[in-house]
Each structure stands twice: as structure tokens, then as C-alpha cells.
Amino acid sequence: MDSNTIYAQVQDHYGSLARAKQPSHSGAIAQAFGYTEEQLNSIPRDANLGLSCGNPLAIASLREGETVIDLGSGAGFDVFLAAQKVGLKGRAIGVDMNKDMLARARDNHVKSGGAENVLFIEGQITSIPIEDSIADCIISNCVINLVPEAEKPAVFAEMARLLKPGGRVAISDILARKPFPKELRESVAAYVGCVAGCSLKESYERLLTENGFRDIVIVDAKSDLNAYIDMDVEGKQENEDVAGCCGSSAFAAASKASSKGSITEHANGTSTSEDAEASCCSKYPSKTHTGASASRSFPNIDINEWAGSFRIFAVKM
Structure with a gap:
């Protein structure tokens, strides 16, 4: 961006x-x-x-x-x-x-x-x-x-x-x-959510x-950065459309991402994503990425x- x-x-x-x-x-x-x-x-x-x-x-x-x-x-x-x-x-x-x-x-x-x-x-x-x-x-x-x-x-x-x-x-x-x-770095939801x-x-x-x-x-x-999510859920999302740093809007984007792609860490310390719309402060499941350069995939992404x-x-x- x-x-x-x-x-x-x-x-x-x-x-x-x-x-x-x-x-x-x-x-x-x-x-x-x-x-x-x-x-x-x-x-x-x-x-x-x-x-x-x-x-x-x-x-x-x-x-x-x-x-x-x-x-x-x-x-x-x-x-x-x-x-x-x-x-x-x-x-x-x-x-x-x-x-x-x-x-x-x-x-x-x-x-x-x-x-x-x-x-x-x-x-x-x-x-x-x-x-x-x-x-x-x-x-x-x-x-x-x-x-x-x-x-x-x-x-x-x-x-x-x-x-x-x-x-x-x-x-x-x-x-x-x-x-x-790159996909996480360029995510608008993750950017305005401080991540x-x-x-x-x-x-x-x-x-x-x-x-x-x-x-x-x-x-x-x-x-624990997931405190934002925990409090949002506990608070019933009364401001759902404008949830704050790492709030519900970002979490929704993360949930959407969970069905689209994965983030994989490579041996050189960099990471790639496979069609992921990643966002801020969230845990979401990712599909296994089998790229030749990947050393391992994360089954879950925790913002911490x-x-x-x-x-x-x-x-x-």
C-alpha cells in the first residue's frame, strides 16, 4: 500500500x-x-x-x-x-x-x-x-x-x-x-489494527x-495481543463495524482468510502466503503449503x- x-x-x-x-x-x-x-x-x-x-x-x-x-x-x-x-x-x-x-x-x-x-x-x-x-x-x-x-x-x-x-x-x-x-503486510484490516x-x-x-x-x-x-479479541467477544461487539485495534473487523477478515490460504515460514526467515487475506491480532487455521522452498507450515497462526x-x-x- x-x-x-x-x-x-x-x-x-x-x-x-x-x-x-x-x-x-x-x-x-x-x-x-x-x-x-x-x-x-x-x-x-x-x-x-x-x-x-x-x-x-x-x-x-x-x-x-x-x-x-x-x-x-x-x-x-x-x-x-x-x-x-x-x-x-x-x-x-x-x-x-x-x-x-x-x-x-x-x-x-x-x-x-x-x-x-x-x-x-x-x-x-x-x-x-x-x-x-x-x-x-x-x-x-x-x-x-x-x-x-x-x-x-x-x-x-x-x-x-x-x-x-x-x-x-x-x-x-x-x-x-x-x-x-507480503499479504499480511498489505492487508488494510491488519494495518489499521496496528499490526x-x-x-x-x-x-x-x-x-x-x-x-x-x-x-x-x-x-x-x-x-497477550489476543486480549483484544477476547474482550470484543465478551463485549458482544457493540461497535462491531468499528472495532478498535485488533478488533472484530480484523478478526472477521482473519476468519475469511482461514478458508482461503496459509502462511508459510521459509528457511531464510521470510514468509509467504497462499491466497490469504490475513489480518490483525487473530488465530486462524491454515492449509498446508507444500512449496519447494518451505521448511515448515504453521497449522495455526497466533498473532503473538x-x-x-x-x-x-x-x-x-
Whole structure:
């Protein structure tokens, strides 16, 4: 998929999520990825849409008076939590390119009392309309993977530009454990579901290093990505048409794929698919692929085998 197609699909998908009612399982998903009930009860209820893949605030070590920027802030979930940490002398700034998400975030801000240390800005995270060297910390939660691969270097360059010397990044994101097959990489359902666009761990390490970061730590959170599916099923799919990251729409595509093809891993570490319409965060049976170059076939595909939720921390030199 080209960049324009990716951005259009992401805008459409997340705009639909922003306009939908809050999923009943959003709290359970947030807790599955590291948030406490106390945190969830301390912010506007409609700020949590169940789109997290981790809790970047758990590694951000925010202090009173700091400025923190959230890349891809959505309905304001992490911004409101960060604002509590930095206090009235600090600032919590959310950046998002989706007008519907920004509208929901700003509405949440007003409903929660309109704290003066909270601000939401429209912009793409590859080109952020904020001055240089303003932030002490940059956070992001399951967003950078949505940026087209060719444009990800711009995101890391922007983080370096915005941070003060000694500033830090604290990110939760989906990273690939191994290269994806072409069909999975090009699946729209899997892309907007935070999976098909994810990079390998080594790619993030390289981009951080190239942009002047040190003390780089990238750790597998060992979270079960199938939590999205489990919660969707438990929640009766009340927003079935606009299910979030790894939600019902992607699962339906995966089910469709199960009757069409298979994904096979080759001896060189690459993978191919046989007429598969693979998607995000799903387990589905695959037919045996008997290609000459295949070393083995997977009878079942579990997204945890292909990708995982990772905690990413680094300090700007």
C-alpha cells in the first residue's frame, strides 16, 4: 500500500472509532495492558477507547513542572493521566491528525473542567507544529506502527527535535518478531489494527541511535495481543463495524482468510502466503503449503507469534 492509501484508511478507521460510543470492554483492555482501575477512574470516561497496547506512563517517570507530548493522542487518554503527573506548572500536549479524535479529546477536556495544563494540537507526527526543544518527555501508545515505513524516520527525527537535551521517550508500540509475508503486510484490516505496519525491534533501535538517543531499552511486555479479541467477544461487539485495534473487523477478515490460504515460514526467515487475506491480532487455521522452498507450515497462526507489545525508552543526548 502507498502512503496516501494508508493515511486515508487510518483516518477513516479511527474517525469512526472517535464517533462511536465507548466500547464496554475498553476498561478491561486498558487494565490488560498495564493501567490501574484508579487511573481509569481519574480521567474522563470517554477518553479511553480501548486502543492501548501498553502503558507508556509506567516508564515515563514524569515529574511536576515537566512538558510532555503525546504522539497520536486520540481521545486524550494518556494526556489526561500525564497532566496529573506534571501538575499545573507543567504541560501535557496531545498531537493527533484525526479531526474527530481531536474533537472528542477537546470535548473530554471541557467536560473534565478544562485544566489549563492540557492542550490538543492537530498535526501529523511526521511534521509536528510545535517549536524545537520544548519537551522533557515524549510518549506514544500504539501509534507509530501506523505510520508508513518510509516515513517512520521522520517521526524519530521529530522526537529528537522536540526534546530538550536529556529529554526522554517512553513509548508503547507493537513490533514485529519476524518479517511478515507480503499479504499480511498489505492487508488494510491488519494495518489499521496496528499490526501490518509494525517494524522490527532492530529498526527502532537504529532510528533512535541515528537521531542521537542513548540508553536505549526496548523490552517485550509479554502481553497477550489476543486480549483484544477476547474482550470484543465478551463485549458482544457493540461497535462491531468499528472495532478498535485488533478488533472484530480484523478478526472477521482473519476468519475469511482461514478458508482461503496459509502462511508459510521459509528457511531464510521470510514468509509467504497462499491466497490469504490475513489480518490483525487473530488465530486462524491454515492449509498446508507444500512449496519447494518451505521448511515448515504453521497449522495455526497466533498473532503473538508474529508481533508483540514492546516498551521503548531512550534518552536524547
